[in-house]
């Protein structure tokens with residue numbers, strides 16, 4: 001019992017420290033897809049320090065960070081940041097604010113745009129309420145590796 005509790009706590013602490021990598025869209029960054037619906041279905045949270053991964057065909061599409069006005073009007077002029085590199089591109093969400101991304105080339109009109117609201121990282125859960133903590137709703141590969149490492153550490157510490 002005690003061993004399990006300690007292990008769970010170590011895992012939770014490790015998991016809380018992890019930055020998450022969120023892949024945008026269930027099929028990547030594609031045209032004629034409603035990213036607002038995608039977000040609404042997932043109830044996913046985005047925290048400061050997390051990363052977005054855009055997977056797309058760089059010959060047809062791109063990823064530009066824009067402001068809210070230009071997001072609403074699908075205007076790619078005067079964008080804030082060009083995320084486009086090789087077609088598997090990441091961007092870190094460094095501030096608690098809404099972020100807006102779109103693809104130029106007219107694809108924004110068909111839905112190729114996404115608004116991500118970034119929150120401050122939630123405070124670490126108190127040990128007493130550990131059993132009420134729901135598991136993270138996204139397990140990125142990064143995080144699985146990290147959790148595996150944390151479990152290994154916990155076992156090592158407990159049975160040394």
Ligand SMILES: *[C@@H]1O[C@H](CO)[C@@H](O)[C@H](O)[C@H]1NC(C)=O
Pocket residue numbers: 067068069070077078079
């Ligand atoms: C958004 O960006 C455009 C282009 O840089 C600029 O003209 C516009 O004033 C900006 N809007 C806001 C609300 O910052």
Ligand SMILES: *[C@@H]1O[C@H](CO)[C@@H](O)[C@H](O)[C@H]1NC(C)=O
Pocket residue numbers: 062082083084085
């Ligand atoms: C964004 O960056 C990529 C790679 O550096 C470049 O090929 C592309 O032309 C840029 N797009 C815009 C709109 O500046």
Ligand SMILES: *[C@@H]1O[C@H](CO)[C@@H](O)[C@H](O)[C@H]1NC(C)=O
Pocket residue numbers: 034035036037109110111112
């Ligand atoms: C996505 O769907 C919502 C309704 O679920 C709608 O309000 C919105 O305009 C759609 N977005 C696009 C880009 O079609």
